[in-house]
């Protein structure tokens with residue numbers, strides 16, 4: 553498409569000179585911030601100048617926002633301790649602390665997310681908190697359903713997770729999305 557349009561503008565010969573002339577124009581007259589239209593050899597043919605919006609070019613393409621991803625987060629307490637784990641070093645929120653969650657996927661229903669709950673003895677049923685926690689990352693928005701449970705004092709943390717006293721949570725590397733999840737999980741309702 554761009555090649556076809558360019559062909560209609562350039563002469564059949566001396567294409568290199570045409571390209572150089574355009575680069576010179578861009579460097580000296582048609583500059584991004586303040587094009588000097590009155591000095592421009594393309595003044596009569598320039599559609600932007602005719603519309604009067606020449607100062608708005610070049611325009612940045614709007615940022616693409618990814619599709620909404622969904623998942624579940626599990627806020628498990630043992631007395632005054634909370635079950636957490638550390639995210640893998642690489643990738644999104646690498647090395648940060650989180651409560652266990654399901655995968656975060658665009659096509660995920662509540663039942664599939666709940667099936668990814670951590671396996672702990674003493675949980676008869678998960679309590680689903682009303683509402684959802686939403687968070688917007690740079691390249692996708694996330695929506696998490698929050699489940700809570702209390703386990704007996706002797707309950708062991710599943711592999712890859714650990715208990716931390718609530719009092720030490722401020723010292724954990726918790727990303728904002730997890731602070732929201734924990735506040736939602738420990739809140740009323």
Ligand code: SF4
Pocket residue numbers: 581582583587588589590592593594595598599600601606
């Ligand atoms: S007339 Fe068009 S091409 Fe020439 S300087 Fe102005 S905006 Fe740029």
